[in-house]
Amino acid sequence: MRILSELEGVAVGIITKHQPCTAYALRKELKDSPSSHWRGSAGAIYPLLERLEKEKLITTSADSSDGRGRRLLSVTTAGKQALRSWMRALNDNNRIAEVFDPLRTRVFFLDSLSRKEQLEFAEQTLSALESYLESTRIHLEDRPGNDLFGYLGARGGTLNAENRLEFIREVLHHLRKNNGGGGNRSG
Amino acid sequence: MRILSELEGVAVGIITKHQPCTAYALRKELKDSPSSHWRGSAGAIYPLLERLEKEKLITTSADSSDGRGRRLLSVTTAGKQALRSWMRALNDNNRIAEVFDPLRTRVFFLDSLSRKEQLEFAEQTLSALESYLESTRIHLEDRPGNDLFGYLGARGGTLNAENRLEFIREVLHHLRKNNGGGGNRSG
DNA sequence: TCCATCATGTAAACAGTTACATGATTGC
DNA sequence: GCAATCATGTAACTGTTTACATGATGGA
Numbered sequence: 046m047r048i049l050s051e052l053e054g055v056a057v058g059i060i061t062k063h064q065p066c067t068a069y070a071l072r073k074e075l076k077d078s079p080s081s082h083w084r085g086s087a088g089a090i091y092p093l094l095e096r097l098e099k100e101k102l103i104t105t106s107a108d109s110s111d112g113r114g115r116r117l118l119s120v121t122t123a124g125k126q127a128l129r130s131w132m133r134a135l136n137d138n139n140r141i142a143e144v145f146d147p148l149r150t151r152v153f154f155l156d157s158l159s160r161k162e163q164l165e166f167a168e169q170t171l172s173a174l175e176s177y178l179e180s181t182r183i184h185l186e187d188r189p190g191n192d193l194f195g196y197l198g199a200r201g202g203t204l205n206a207e208n209r210l211e212f213i214r215e216v217l218h219h220l221r222k223n224n225g226g227g228g229n230r231s232g
Numbered sequence: 233m234r235i236l237s238e239l240e241g242v243a244v245g246i247i248t249k250h251q252p253c254t255a256y257a258l259r260k261e262l263k264d265s266p267s268s269h270w271r272g273s274a275g276a277i278y279p280l281l282e283r284l285e286k287e288k289l290i291t292t293s294a295d296s297s298d299g300r301g302r303r304l305l306s307v308t309t310a311g312k313q314a315l316r317s318w319m320r321a322l323n324d325n326n327r328i329a330e331v332f333d334p335l336r337t338r339v340f341f342l343d344s345l346s347r348k349e350q351l352e353f354a355e356q357t358l359s360a361l362e363s364y365l366e367s368t369r370i371h372l373e374d375r376p377g378n379d380l381f382g383y384l385g386a387r388g389g390t391l392n393a394e395n396r397l398e399f400i401r402e403v404l405h406h407l408r409k410n411n412g413g414g415g416n417r418s419g
Numbered sequence: 420t421c422c423a424t425c426a427t428g429t430a431a432a433c434a435g436t437t438a439c440a441t442g443a444t445t446g447c
Numbered sequence: 448g449c450a451a452t453c454a455t456g457t458a459a460c461t462g463t464t465t466a467c468a469t470g471a472t473g474g475a
Contacts, residue, residue, distance in 0.1 A: 050434075051334060058341035069454050082332040089435045091456055113443045113454045128344045135334055136356040141364050144392065145269040145332040147238060147322055153385035154245035157315045169323040177328050197406060198340035201399045205331065208395035212388045219384060237462075256426050276463050278428055300426045300471045 046127060048138075052083055054131035056093060057124055060103060062195075065117035068094055079177070079184045080202045082145070094118065102127050148174075148209060152216055160220075167217045174213060178206040233314060235325075239270055241318035243280060244311055247290060249382075252304035255281055266364070266371045267389045269332070281305065289314050335361075335396060339403055347407075354404045361400060365393040 049057065059074050060066060068090055075085030083089070097103045102124035108115040120128070135141060148170060155163050181203040188195050236244065246261050247253060255277055262272030270276070284290045289311035295302040307315070322328060335357060342350050368390040375382050 051337065052434080054341075055337055058344065061341070061344060067454070068456095069452095073453095080329050080331050082330055084436065086436055087456065088437075088458085092434085111443085111454085115443095115454060125344060128341065129349070132338050132341065132345060132353060133349075135338055136353070136360055139360065140334050141357065141360045142267050143269055143332075143334055144267050144396075145330075146388070146392065147327050147330055149385055149388040149392070150238065150242055151319050151322055152388055153381055154241075154248070154315060154319065155381045155384075157245065157248060157312060158319060162316070162320075166319060166323070170328065173323055173326065173328045193406060193410065194340055194342045197342075197403050198336055200402070201333070201336040201339055204395060204399050204402075205333065205336070205392075208391055209331075212391050215387070215391075216384050219380060223380065239462080254426070255428095256424095260425090271464070273464055274428065275430085275465075279462085298426085298471085302426060302471095 046123075046130065048134045049127055049131040052089065053093060053097065054128065055083070056090070057097065057102060057120055057128045057131070060118050061120045061125065061128060064119045065106070067115055067117060071118070079180045080205070097124070146209065148213065155216075163220055164217075167213060167220055171210070171213050171217065174206065174210045178203065178210055181206045233310075233317065235321045236314055236318040239276065240280060240284065241315065242270070243277070244284065244289060244307055244315045244318070247305050248307045248312065248315060251306045252293070254302055254304060258305070266367045267392070284311070333396070335400065342403075350407055351404075354400060354407055358397070358400050358404065361393065361397045365390065365397055368393045 055075070056071060059071050063070060063074075072085035072087070072090050075081060075083050075090075094103065094105070098105055100123075101121055104119050104121055105116045106119075108117055151166075155166065158166060181199070185196070185199045185203050188199055190196075242262070243258060246258050250257060250261075259272035259274070259277050262268060262270050262277075281290065281292070285292055287310075288308055291306050291308055292303045293306075295304055338353075342353065345353060368386070372383070372386045372390050375386055377383075
């Protein structure tokens with residue numbers, strides 16, 4: 046059995062938690078997640094679910110009581126197995142380094158901004174991160190108390206936001222310290 | 233002018249730092265980055281560079297002294313401008329939340345593993361993260377001392393690795409505390 | 420001379436986005 | 448009755464990956 050892609054793994058994981066649930070609910074969870082990367086777009090989710098169903102990792106059953114043609118998703122035993130393989134593939138394939146942070150990426154290229162723009166960039170990012178951190182905290186508090194791993198995952202989001210805030214503060218500190226040098230003067 | 237995609241922004245940023253440089257050097261920097269998401273694959277980079285050249289954000293000049301048909305890349309004034317717009321788009325478009333971490337993603341679904349597998353997962357991840365952290369530290373030390381933003385970007389990678397290590401330790405702590413409950417017994 | 424690295428590129432496949440399209444249900 | 452949300456899906460496009468393909472250079 047092939048290893049699931051990231052989005053497929055997440056999808057099977059979410060369905061496992063909420064089954065039986067609709068594709069719409071799955072999309073909503075992806076969209077509403079404070080730190081997300083995926084849009085939960087219909088064009089990604091529906092073909093993905095078709096794929097998973099064809100491979101018998103999920104089953105769908107039509108809900109005849111619903112006029113909207115609602116279909117309820119559940120994970121099969123093979124699907125649970127695939128989820129476990131996907132979990133383990135993180136360490137088996139050394140994918141631990143596959144992180145992505147659009148802020149850190151940009152810090153490498155701060156040189157391309159004028160000094161004034163650098164400070165603006167850092168200050169705006171700082172304030173955006175402060176509200177983002179707050180949203181991860183709200184998300185964390187709004188969870189049901191009995192779901193340890195849901196809590197830990199969300200807790201990871203908050204820890205990460207705190208870490209990035211600390212990082213941008215460090216950047217700002219360096220920018221203010223070097224108050225004469227650096228920076229492109231073309232701004 | 234359209235806003236550059238993430239990989240395009242990174243590419244223009246790297247070329248700006250090293251110009252004039254070859255596409256190969258750009259690909260190498262992407263491949264060798266300790267925390268990367270992008271493979272620097274030929275099929276991504278060459279079409280991307282064609283695109284940027286067509287839009288006059290970069291120029292290429294053939295190096296006639298090189299038998300391999302080496303082409304040297306440089307960023308134009310319009311390219312520098314595009315890089316600045318891309319930098320600012322982080323805050324203008326509220327993309328600060330677009331982070332991705334395959335470890336955190338999986339923690340949400342630890343429930344799908346048996347208790348033994350959960351511990352294995354966390355312990356293996358912990359040790360993988362320890363060596364990853366070490367590699368980010370080496371990367372940080374190996375930088376030229378005069379490049380502040382290169383230093384800060386790499387420093388962000390180390391901070392992030394430390395943060396994730398702290399996170400997995402917290403997860404492990406919870407797993408060990410709850411030593412009877414939780415976990416799928418089907419392992 | 421051989422091998423690792425430098426150097427460029429193409430083709431097929433796959434994944435994900437935006438935009439479009441339709442219709443039912445629920446609460447005000 | 449109207450609007451927000453629930454619910455499913457398709458089409459065109461874009462970007463990225465893997466695999467393939469070729470050849471030059473430099474050092475042991």
